[in-house]
Amino acid sequence: MEPNDIIKKLNLVPLAEEGGYYRQSWVSDFILDGSNIQSEYGEVKPAGTAIYFLLVNSYRGFSALHTLPTPEVYHFYLGDPVELSLFYGNGKVRQVLLGSNIPAGEIPQFTVPASVIQGSRIVPGGEWALLGTTMSPGFTEKDFTLSFRDELITNYPDDRELIISLTRENGGS
Numbered sequence: 001m002e003p004n005d006i007i008k009k010l011n012l013v014p015l016a017e018e019g020g021y022y023r024q025s026w027v028s029d030f031i032l033d034g035s036n037i038q039s040e041y042g043e044v045k046p047a048g049t050a051i052y053f054l055l056v057n058s059y060r061g062f063s064a065l066h067t068l069p070t071p072e073v074y075h076f077y078l079g080d081p082v083e084l085s086l087f088y089g090n091g092k093v094r095q096v097l098l099g100s101n102i103p104a105g106e107i108p109q110f111t112v113p114a115s116v117i118q119g120s121r122i123v124p125g126g127e128w129a130l131l132g133t134t135m136s137p138g139f140t141e142k143d144f145t146l147s148f149r150d151e152l153i154t155n156y157p158d159d160r161e162l163i164i165s166l167t168r169e170n171g172g173s
Contacts, residue, residue: 001078003056003128010052017146019060019168024139025132026050032137046138055082055120056128062121065147065166069114073134074098076108080126084110085166087117087152093159097123098131117147119166 006012012021030047055061065087074084081099088094098120099106112118122129135143149167153160 006054012054018064019062021054022051024051048136049138050134053131055122057122062166063119064168065117065119067115067117067145068143070135070137071114072112074110075132077130079129081106081123082120082129083123084120
């Protein structure tokens with residue numbers, strides 16, 4: 001299977017700022033309206049959302065560093081292993097290897113805690129990976145905050161090369 005086959009079969013589209021391809025595959029019918037959950041933005045939110053997410057080395061082959069205000073559960077489906085990098089507020093950095101080779105230390109599912117800076121890339125030598133993510137409360141456009149290279153390097157100077165590999169020069173597309 002080739003990335004273009006997956007893009008066509010799953011009706012994926014480019015994810016402009018972050019990188020990769022995606023399609024929202026589920027939005028909960030249950031709505032959180034502020035009376036049953038505190039929303040950072042005072043907005044109505046779905047109780048949960050899910051997406052397909054395809055990383056392809058030939059198209060902006062990484063998910064740029066960003067934060068989300070609620071946890072995000074990653075699910076590995078197909079392809080090459082993915083290195084998920086997490087930058088915590090206490091200055092620590094953790095890397096998790098998503099994949100299907102459990103004996104080799106890869107894991108098929110991982111939850112990124114709320115407000116942790118995250119980014120991912122296909123392992124060196126890999127070509128593509130199909131993942132999914134699920135969020136509860138559900139994702140809305142206001143949730144996504146792109147991280148900027150210079151600020152991150154200031155806050156995590158020992159991880160400069162990793163930061164450069166997971167950010168775009170101008171911070172956006």
